Amino acid sequence: MTLFNQIFTWMLVIFFCIVLGVFGIELNTTRNFLLSQQTSDVNNTVNSMGLALAPYLESEDKVAAESVINAFFDGGFYREVNLTLLSDNSEITREYPVQIQGVPQWFINLDIFPVITEKQTITSGWMQLAEVEVVAHPGYAYKQLWKSFVQLGTIMAIIFVIASLIIGWQLQRSLRPLARITAKAGEIAKNKFGDPIPLPPTTDLKTVVNAINVMTDQLKRYFEQQAKEADRLRKAAYRDPVSGLGNRSFYVAQLNSWLTESGIGGMALIKVDLISDAYENQGFEAGDLVVEQFANHLTTTIISDDNMTAARLSKDEFVVLAPNTDPEDLLVLGERVIAMVVDMQADPSELIQPKVAVGLAVNGGGNQKASVLLSQADNALSQARNTPEHPLTLIDHSIGDAAMGKQQWKALLHEAVAKELFVFKYQSATDSQSNRLHQEVFSAIEKDGNYYGAGHFLGAVEQLQMGEILDKHVVSHVLKTLDQDPSVGPLAVNLTLSSITNASFIRWLGTILDQHRRLAGQLLFEIPEGAFVRYADHTGLLTDQIRQAGFQFGVDNYGRNFQSLDYLQRFKPDYVKIDFAYTSHIEDDAQDNVLASICRTAHNLNITTIATRVETEAQLAHLSELFVNGFQGYIFSNTDKEN
Template sequence: MTLFNQIFSWMLVIFFCIVLAVFGIELNTTRNFLLNQQTSDVNNTVNSMGLALAPYLESDDKVAAESVINAFFDGGFYREVNLTLLSDNSEIVREYPVQIQGVPQWFIDLDIFPVITEKQTITSGWMQLAEVEVVAHPGYAYKQLWKSFVQLGTIMVVIFLVASVIIGWQLQRSLRPLARITAKAGEIAKNKFGDPIPLPPTTELKTVVNAINVMTDQLKNYFEQQAKEADRLRKTAYRDAVSGLGNRSFYVGQLKSWLTESGVGGMALIKVDLIGEAYKNHGFEAGDRVVEQFANNLTTTIISDDNMTAARLSKDEFVILAPNSDPDDLRLLGESVLAMVVDMQADPTGLTPPKVAVGLAINGGGNQDASVLLSQADNALSQARNTPEHPVVLIDQSIGDAAMGKQQWKALLHEAVAQELFVFKYQPATDSESNRLHQEVFSAIEKDDQYYGAGHFLGAVEQLQLGETLDKYVITHVLKTLSQDASVGPLAVNLTLSSVTNASFIRWLGTTLYQHRKLAGQLLFEIPEVAFVRHADHTGLLIDQIRQAGFQFGVDNYGRNFQSLDYLQRFKPDYVKIDFAYTSHIEDDAQGHVLASICRTAHNLNITTIATRVETDAQLAHLSELFVNGFQGYIFNNTQDSHG
């Protein structure tokens, strides 16, 4: 029972007792008044009747005496009249049946009024003529008392109801600061800080509210400082200080992650001689300014694809990873870099050759070794430097499905949806004791004995804005699977970025999840981190739909983007999946500190952290010490297949 209900109930009980006591006192007062009035009326009636009967009794006129009795008692509340003549002991008896109208029988049966009997001797001078006995009937008293009972009861009920409303309103008003304190404490327990509580007028609660506000500010500042510290360590370990892009360590981690996932796409190796000349001819400050300008232009005008990653390898060398890009996309990227550097040269004559060389390489299909791809890109860069008039060279050694174009992927995707060529695999995420947290759904296409993993066609899906089609199909299939066998869940479905930013998909998802609310604990959604960083408004709308239906969501590629981790506090995901770049070299102390820092930021917000591609017991043990409480990878050999 809440404090409000407890206090309100006791106050009502006490007030009810007071009202009941007042009601009883008033009713008893009315009863005594009616009883006295009845006694007085009977006495007066007997006295008057004695005076009226005396002349007739002296003359022994019984007929006249009876007439007098009838005249006195007809129509009154009297039960019996008995006149005894002393001359001959004869009696005149009259009984009057009285019907009480409008008074319930149960009220009469309470016997509230006693029977009143009045006796008197009628005399004439010194001579006694007769004795009269009158028995009154309390009907009138009951009628008047019942009327008072109803009136008093109605008034008391109205007073009680009005007073109850006033007491409840005032009590709620008085306890409102306490309700705010309770709500605030609940939010703090969930690491939601919000605005401070207004100071209440109650002196006793001001101290409590002040303490909670101070504690909230301290916790909020602590979490903000911790997030900033995690950002600082992350940027120190993985970001180039001058350009703001990733450094070589970050690039190597992203390259391995990409090649492990699918390896479909390409990379651009860029040698910017304009930067080298600035360092050589004008010093470090001028060179840093050119680097900063080049990096800003690169991130704002060149890398429009959210999946692309740029890094600075050395003083004047840069690299761009372009997953899921085809040769045309990569050529366009190279031409854009070339045009950007030409603009930075500020040569009005246009006679100066571009002070840049761009080597482009397409991955040759499958999970290629990083050294092979780097050698391919370096070879392309060398060829580009040998053609200074147009220093952009592409080496394309892609084979098989890696050489398929966007339109081919589009046709295959539509065919797979129409003919249900999709197959699904489930990979579990567990805690350190192998207790399953959920299973991640991996989708692929099987056609004519060919297997096309999601990593091969997701790039085309994003570029052609087909994410809505793919995600709707996968979600519908998963909901159907869970409806048939809920024990397979919870299942986590990855959402494409194009779906997250699609208003039509968001509306569809909200309607679909509302219709399947009973599966709220069995279905989770994984949203790429870039959606929270670059498309926060769309992501907020999507999350509102997910939360309102009671479902949960997580963040994929946690920590990949160098923006602040403050979005965790705003969106409060249920779990995060750490980007592979942070877990690929955990034996390195510096990278271990960074991993522990970003995991601690999530851990302190009660957000589960999950590491992927855990393959050995040593990795599992090491990650368990770094605030990682979920694991996913080949070490758990219970991956399940489900054919669509």
């Protein structure tokens, strides 16, 4: 029970008791008055009757006496009249049945009025002539008391209702600052800080509100400082300070992660002689300025795919990892890099050869090692430097489905949706005690004995803007599965970037989730971190639809982007899946500190942190000490199943 309800209830009880007491006092006063009036009436009637009967009783005229009695008591509220003549002890008795109209029987049965009996001796001088006994009937008194009861009860009820409304309004008005404090406390418990509470007019509550506002501001600053510290550690460990791109450690982690997932795509190794010339001829400041300029152009105008990762390997060497990219797109990337450097050379005559070389390597999947792929890219770079007029070389080792073009993937995806060629696997995410948190849904296509994992076709899906088709199919399938067997859940579905930025998909998802609110605890959505960083408005619309329907969502690839982690405060996801780059080398103290910092940032916001690709008990034990709540990987493969 809320404080308002408790105070309001007790105030109503007290006020009701007061009203009831006043009602009882007023009713008792009316009852006493009617009783006194009835006694007086009976007494006056008996006295008047005695004076009227005396002459007739002296002459022993019984007929006249009866006439007097009838005249006195006909039509009155009297039950019985008994006249005893003392001369011969004869009696004259009259009984008058009285019906009380308009008074409920239960009210009469309360016996509020006692039976009033009046006896008197009729005399003439010193001689006693007769005795008269009159028994009154309280019908009139009941009728008047019932009338007063109804009128007084109605008035008291109206007063009670009006007073209750006034008390409730005033109490609510007085407790409004307390309601704000309660709501604010609830938000603080969920690490939502918001705007400060306005100071109330009540003196004693001003101190409380002031304290809460100060505490909220301090907590907000603490979390902001913690997020900044996590960003600082992350950037120090994984970001090149001059270019702002990832460093070699970050790139190697991303490369290993990509090769473990699918390895489909390619990479570009870039050597920028323009940068080395600037360092040698103009000094470090000029060289750093060229590096910064090149990195900005690379991230803003060259890399249009959110899955691409750029890093600086050395003074003048850069690398771009392009998962799920076909050779044609990789060549376009190389050409754009060369054109960009030519623009930076500022040569109006265009006679100077490009001071850059680009080596492209395409990987065909499989268990390719990182060192082998880097060697291929380095070999392509060497060949490119041997053709300075057009320093671009591509080495393509893709075979089979990895060599399929975009249109082939498009046709296959449409066919897979139309003919239900998709198959789904589930991988469990559990806590350290192996209690299942949820299962992640992995989709693949099976056709003619060939198996195409999501890593093979996701690049084509994003480039062809087919994410809406794929995600609608997967979400519909998962909802159907949960309808048939809710115990399978909770299931986590990954959403593509092209769907997240598609207004049509957002509307569709909001509608279908609203129709399946009963499954709110069984379905979760995983959204890549890049969506929160680059497409915050679109992602906000999507997460609003998810929240309004009662469902939950998480962040995939948490920490991959070097932007601030402040988005956690705005979107408040239910969980985050740590990017593999942070968990691949936890034996390194610097990377260990970064992992602990970014996990602490999420943990302190009551956001579950999940590490992926946990393969050994040692990893599990170490990650458990670093604010990691959930784990997903081969160590839990015995809980996975295929649908």
